[in-house]
Amino acid sequence: MPPGRKRRAVYDAGSARQLPGVLVREEGGRAVRDRAVNEAYNTSGRMYDFMSRTYGRNSIDGRGMRLDSSVHFGVRYDNAFWNGSQMVYGDGDGRIFNRFTGCIDVVGHELAHGITQHEAGLRYQGQPGALNESFSDVFGSLLKQWVKKESAARADWLIGAGLFTRRIKAAGLRSMKAPGTAYDDPIIGRDPQPAHMKDYYEGDEDNGGVHINSGTPNHAFYLAAAAIGGYAWEKAGRVWYAALCDRLPPESSFSQAARVTAAVAGELFGRGGRVEQAVKNGWKQVGVTG
Amino acid sequence: MKITFERSGGFTGLRLAAEIELAMLAESEFGRLSQLVGDSGFFDLPEQILSKERQPDRFSYRLTVAEDGRTHTVEVDEEAVPEKLAPLIGWLTEKVGPKDISR
Numbered sequence: 360m361p362p363g364r365k366r367r368a369v370y371d372a373g374s375a376r377q378l379p380g381v382l383v384r385e386e387g388g389r390a391v392r393d394r395a396v397n398e399a400y401n402t403s404g405r406m407y408d409f410m411s412r413t414y415g416r417n418s419i420d421g422r423g424m425r426l427d428s429s430v431h432f433g434v435r436y437d438n439a440f441w442n443g444s445q446m447v448y449g450d451g452d453g454r455i456f457n458r459f460t461g462c463i464d465v466v467g468h469e470l471a472h473g474i475t476q477h478e479a480g481l482r483y484q485g486q487p488g489a490l491n492e493s494f495s496d497v498f499g500s501l502l503k504q505w506v507k508k509e510s511a512a513r514a515d516w517l518i519g520a521g522l523f524t525r526r527i528k529a530a531g532l533r534s535m536k537a538p539g540t541a542y543d544d545p546i547i548g549r550d551p552q553p554a555h556m557k558d559y560y561e562g563d564e565d566n567g568g569v570h571i572n573s574g575t576p577n578h579a580f581y582l583a584a585a586a587i588g589g590y591a592w593e594k595a596g597r598v599w600y601a602a603l604c605d606r607l608p609p610e611s612s613f614s615q616a617a618r619v620t621a622a623v624a625g626e627l628f629g630r631g632g633r634v635e636q637a638v639k640n641g642w643k644q645v646g647v648t649g
Numbered sequence: 650m651k652i653t654f655e656r657s658g659g660f661t662g663l664r665l666a667a668e669i670e671l672a673m674l675a676e677s678e679f680g681r682l683s684q685l686v687g688d689s690g691f692f693d694l695p696e697q698i699l700s701k702e703r704q705p706d707r708f709s710y711r712l713t714v715a716e717d718g719r720t721h722t723v724e725v726d727e728e729a730v731p732e733k734l735a736p737l738i739g740w741l742t743e744k745v746g747p748k749d750i751s752r
């Protein structure tokens with residue numbers, strides 16, 4: 360395959376848990392009747408385009424790897440994941456969650472896990488795990504902003520807006536702008552994400568709270584992007600992308616991420632300049648010192 | 650018999666947790682659940698069943714079964730769930746609804 364070509368395949372798992380399932384749409388193939396299939400196909404393609412046009416990246420592995428997705432995984436499955444070689448989406452239970460392919464940032468999030476695996480390889484535990492989660496939220500959100508052509512000031516910075524059914528009182532699943540405020544609902548409770556290190560989750564569930572503590576680096580990114588202004592993918596996104604690809608080791612801590620992103624910002628946009636300052640301030644405001 | 654079921658992680662990070670006292674269940678559910686616990690060989694399962702390489706956004710489960718004075722807890726990663734334990738986890742996930750979401 361020539362480099363720089365987008366290739367996609369979508370499979371139907373047919374409510375089973377066997378992967379990948381039956382091939383239902385391939386690159387260049389027509390839309391099918393199944394919405395989940397078309398969403399997985401279209402949005403993974405948009406993520407390919409976004410990463411290619413903004414950062415010059417050729418797919419998940421940087422070498423044109425085919426983007427494989429399976430939809431209808433399991434029965435009423437409330438989840439989406441990256442299994443090490445493909446994206447997988449559940450239909451949601453219909454009571455709390457809608458189908459997971461319906462949100463552009465969810466698809467971006469899962470695909471970004473593949474990129475992280477091929478780049479920094481952040482270990483999925485504790486702080487490196489929360490950074491792994493955060494990079495997926497960052498690039499998932501940036502995909503949404505890029506598609507909508509929204510500046511940092513105009514973007515909602517929500518992850519999973521529209522993922523909850525209407526009976527749940529929620530703006531979304533996570534808020535990068537205001538972690539801990541995405542939902543507050545009598546059925547599902549309150550968004551547990553900490554915006555600041557002082558509220559760091561120390562428990563052992565969820566691989567040491569990777570989906571909880573990601574709120575803190577998420578907010579640092581938001582603060583940096585908001586201070587820089589303009590389109591977040593152009594400067595803050597570029598800094599985070601370069602850090603992910605070239606600088607962060609698998610066991611990175613939040614402090615290391617703060618040091619590395621500040622250094623990269625200086626290298627890319629001028630030492631001691633506005634971008635570097637914004638990145639440093641972002642981390643500082645969430646209580647992470649480099 | 651009492652079963653404690655906890656699920657954490659997943660893309661949503663939404664936690665599920667419930668305690669099920671089997672004596673409180675309807676007869677059909679009682680029968681089905683007892684059978685699933687038996688079929689899983691629960692008391693012979695290791696305390697930790699972990700995947701070598703964690704897959705991002707997968708669930709983690711913690712199950713405790715207390716019966717006749719013995720108690721056993723199993724922590725298991727979704728991608729490492731043994732075939733004979735999968736039906737029990739599937740049943741519990743269906744049974745444990747929104748009311749059992751906690752944090």
Ligand SMILES: [Zn+2]
Pocket residue numbers: 468472492495660705706
């Ligand atoms: Zn994730």
